[in-house]
Amino acid sequence: SISIPEGVTNIGVGAFAYCSGLTEVVIPNQVESVAGWTFSSCSGLTNVVLGTNVSTVGNRAFVGCNNLLTISVSPDSPYMSSHAGVLFDKDQKTLVAYPSGKYGDYIVPDGVTSSQAYSFVACPSLGTLSIPSTVTNVGDEAFYVASLRSLIVSNSALNIAQWGFGECWSLTTVDFVDSPSRIGDFAFYGCTSLIEADLGNSCLAIGNHAFDNCTALTNMVVSGSVTSIGAWAFNVCIGMTNVTISPGVSNIGSNAFSRCWSLTSITIPSSVTNLGSYAFDHCARLSGVTISNGITKIADGTFNYCGQLTSVTIPSSVTNVGDWAFFYCANLPTVVLPTNLTKLGYGAFYFCTGLTNIVIPGGVPVIRTFTFNNCYNLVSLSLGNGITNIEQGAFWDCYSLPAVFLPASISKLSPASFDNCSSLAQYVVDPANPNYSGMGGVVFSKDFKTLVCYPQGGSGSYTIPDGVTTLASMAFIRCAGLTNVVIPNSVTNIADGVFYQCNGLTNIVLPNGLLSIGDSAFHSCLGLTSIVIPSNVSFIGEYTFEECYNLQSVYFCGNSPGDGYVALFNGTSNLVVYYLPGTSGWTSNLAGAPTMLWLPTMIIPMEGSTRPNPFGFNINWASGQTIVVEASTNLLSPDWQPVQTNTLTTGYAYFSDLLWTNYPNRFYRIRSQ
Numbered sequence: 001s002i003s004i005p006e007g008v009t010n011i012g013v014g015a016f017a018y019c020s021g022l023t024e025v026v027i028p029n030q031v032e033s034v035a036g037w038t039f040s041s042c043s044g045l046t047n048v049v050l051g052t053n054v055s056t057v058g059n060r061a062f063v064g065c066n067n068l069l070t071i072s073v074s075p076d077s078p079y080m081s082s083h084a085g086v087l088f089d090k091d092q093k094t095l096v097a098y099p100s101g102k103y104g105d106y107i108v109p110d111g112v113t114s115s116q117a118y119s120f121v122a123c124p125s126l127g128t129l130s131i132p133s134t135v136t137n138v139g140d141e142a143f144y145v146a147s148l149r150s151l152i153v154s155n156s157a158l159n160i161a162q163w164g165f166g167e168c169w170s171l172t173t174v175d176f177v178d179s180p181s182r183i184g185d186f187a188f189y190g191c192t193s194l195i196e197a198d199l200g201n202s203c204l205a206i207g208n209h210a211f212d213n214c215t216a217l218t219n220m221v222v223s224g225s226v227t228s229i230g231a232w233a234f235n236v237c238i239g240m241t242n243v244t245i246s247p248g249v250s251n252i253g254s255n256a257f258s259r260c261w262s263l264t265s266i267t268i269p270s271s272v273t274n275l276g277s278y279a280f281d282h283c284a285r286l287s288g289v290t291i292s293n294g295i296t297k298i299a300d301g302t303f304n305y306c307g308q309l310t311s312v313t314i315p316s317s318v319t320n321v322g323d324w325a326f327f328y329c330a331n332l333p334t335v336v337l338p339t340n341l342t343k344l345g346y347g348a349f350y351f352c353t354g355l356t357n358i359v360i361p362g363g364v365p366v367i368r369t370f371t372f373n374n375c376y377n378l379v380s381l382s383l384g385n386g387i388t389n390i391e392q393g394a395f396w397d398c399y400s401l402p403a404v405f406l407p408a409s410i411s412k413l414s415p416a417s418f419d420n421c422s423s424l425a426q427y428v429v430d431p432a433n434p435n436y437s438g439m440g441g442v443v444f445s446k447d448f449k450t451l452v453c454y455p456q457g458g459s460g461s462y463t464i465p466d467g468v469t470t471l472a473s474m475a476f477i478r479c480a481g482l483t484n485v486v487i488p489n490s491v492t493n494i495a496d497g498v499f500y501q502c503n504g505l506t507n508i509v510l511p512n513g514l515l516s517i518g519d520s521a522f523h524s525c526l527g528l529t530s531i532v533i534p535s536n537v538s539f540i541g542e543y544t545f546e547e548c549y550n551l552q553s554v555y556f557c558g559n560s561p562g563d564g565y566v567a568l569f570n571g572t573s574n575l576v577v578y579y580l581p582g583t584s585g586w587t588s589n590l591a592g593a594p595t596m597l598w599l600p601t602m603i604i605p606m607e608g609s610t611r612p613n614p615f616g617f618n619i620n621w622a623s624g625q626t627i628v629v630e631a632s633t634n635l636l637s638p639d640w641q642p643v644q645t646n647t648l649t650t651g652y653a654y655f656s657d658l659l660w661t662n663y664p665n666r667f668y669r670i671r672s673q
C-alpha cells in the first residue's frame with residue numbers, strides 16, 4: 001500500500017508504474033487528477049479507491065494491472081461513480097475504466113452512451129461483451145488487445161472509433177443486433193480469431209484497415225447501406241472465401257481486399273464509382289471478376305498478382321486502365337477492352353503470360369512502356385486506327401507474336417517497342433500512313449530514306465535497299481538470326497545501337513560513303529570477328545564494340561578517331577586495331593587495344609592443294625588501295641619488275657601470271673603504289 005502526502009493534488013504520468021508489490025491504493029480526497037499510465041503494470045494491485053475530488057482519470061491509468069478487481073469511488077464524489085467495480089463518470093454516461101482483473105462476460109449498463117478511449121485496453125480475462133442500444137461511441141483503442149471472445153452490439157447509431165477492438169486476438173464473433181453507423185479505422189485490426197462479422201443493414205461506412213489482418217474471417221456481406229469501404233479495410237483476410245458487395249457501395253478504397261488469398265470471385269456493382277488502387281492486389285486464388293457498368297477507371301494495380309484470374313468483364317463505362325492494373329495475371333487468356341477506352345497505363349498487362357490475343361481500340365493514343373511486357377503467348381494483336389505512339393518496351397518479350405499491322409495513325413515507333421519478339425517476322429504498314437512505309441516486312445520512313453525497324457524474327461542475310469541514308473537507332477536490335485547485312489553506299493549514318501546484340505551477325509561490310517557510327521552500334525555482336533571502318537567515317541560513338549568478345553581485328557582506312565574513349569572496345573581481349581600507312585593520329589593503342597600498321601597480304605595456295613593454272617594468288621588490303629605486283633627470277637641479285645597494277649575496289653584482288661611457266665624460277669612481291 002501507499003500513503004499519499006497531504007497537499008498532493010495531482011498524480012503524474014507513470015508515477016507508480018511497475019510497482020508490482022503494490023496491492024491496494026487509496027487516493028485521498030485532496031487529489032484531483034490521476035494521469036495516464038499512473039499505475040501501469042502494477043501486477044499485484046487488486047483494489048483502488050478514488051477520493052471525492054478526483055475528477056479526471058487519464059487513459060491507460062490501470063493498464064497491465066491484471067489482478068485489479070475493483071475501482072471504487074466515494075459516494076460523495078461529484079465527478080466519478082463505480083458500478084460492480086467498474087469506473088464511470090458521475091451520471092454513468094461514460095465508462096471510464098474497466099479493471100483488468102475482472103473475469104468473464106460483461107454487460108454494459110443501459111444508459112451508458114460512450115466508452116472512454118482505452119477503457120478496456122489489454123483486459124486479459126474478458127469474455128463476451130454486450131453493448132446496449134444507448135451506447136453511441138466507442139473511443140479510440142477502447143478494447144485494444146483485450147481478450148474479448150465475442151461482441152454483441154445493439155445500437156445502429158454506434159460509432160466505433162479507430163482501433164476500438166484492435167488486436168483482440170480471441171474475438172471470434174461480432175453480432176450487430178443493430179448495425180453501427182460507422183466502423184472506424186483499425187476498429188477490428190488484427191482480430192486474428194474473428195470468423196464472422198454480420199454488419200447488418202444500416203452501417204454506413206467501413207473505415208480504413210477496419211478488418212485488416214482478420215486472418216480467420218471467411219465470409220463478408222457488405223450491405224447496401226454501406227457507401228464506402230475504406231482503404232486496406234479487409235487487407236490480409238487470408239481465410240476469406242466469399243465477399244458480397246451490395247448495390248449502394250460507391251467507394252472501394254485502395255488495397256481494400258489486397259492479399260485475400262482465398263477469395264475466388266468478386267462482382268463489383270454498378271453503384272461503385274471509385275475502385276481504389278491495388279484493391280484486389282495479390283488475391284492469389286481470384287479466378288473471376290465482374291465489373292458492372294458505372295466504373296470509369298480501373299486504378300493502378302487493382303488486380304496486381306491475381307495469378308489465377310481467368311475471366312474479367314470490363315464494362316463499356318471504363319475509359320482508363322491504370323498502371324500495373326493486371327500485372328502478373330498469368331492465367332488470363334483474353335481481355336475485351338471497351339471501344340471507348342482512352343488510356344492504358346504502364347505495365348497494365350505485364351506478365352499476362354496466358355494472354356493470346358488483344359484488340360486495342362483507336363481511342364488509346366499511346367501504348368505505354370511495359371504495357372504487354374512478357375505476354376509471351378500473345379499471337380494476335382490488333383492496333384486500332386487512332387493509336388499514335390508505341391513506346392519502347394510496350395510489347396517486350398512477346399516472343400510468339402508473328403506479325404504486326406501498323407495503322408495509318410502511327411507516328412512514333414521504336415524498334416524497341418517490340419523488343420525481344422523473336423518470332424516477329426514482318427511488319428505491315430497501312431499504305432495510308434503518312435509517316436512510315438513498309439517493304440519486305442521492314443519499316444522505313446515514308447520517303448524510304450531511313451530504315452526504322454527490322455523484325456527481330458528475321459534471319460539469314462538482308463540487303464538494305466539502295467537510297468537509304470540512315471539506319472535509325474536500334475533498327476536491328478537483338479536480331480539474333482541475322483547473319484549478314486548488305487549496306488548500300490547511300491548509307492551515311494548508322495545511329496546508336498543499330499546492331500545491338502545481333503549475336504548471329506558474322507559478316508558486315510560498311511560502305512565507303514559512311515560518315516558516322518553511333519554509340520553501342522555493334523554492342524554485344526558476339527559473332528563478329530573483324531570489321532573494316534571506311535576512311536570517310538569522322539565519328540565513332542562510345543561503347544560501339546563493347547562486349548564483342550570474339551572481335552579480333554578492326555581495320556581503319558582513315559585517320560585515328562582520336563583519344564578520350566573509355567569503353568569503345570570494352571570486353572574484348574584479343575583485339576588488334578590496324579591502320580593504313582600515311583594516315584595520321586595513331587599511337588600505340590586505341591581505347592586500350594594495341595595498334596599495328598595495316599599492310600597488304602598475299603594469300604597463296606596451301607601446300608598440297610591443287611595449284612592453279614596459270615599460277616595466281618589473292619591480294620587482301622583496304623578497299624580503294626592500289627597494289628603493284630613485282631616479279632624477279634633471282635633473289636640473290638634481284639631485279640624486280642612490275643608485272644601488274646591493281647586497285648582493290650572491294651578490298652581484295654586476284655593476280656595471275658600467264659607467263660610463269662617460261663621461267664625456271666619466279667619470285668613475287670607486292671607494294672603500294
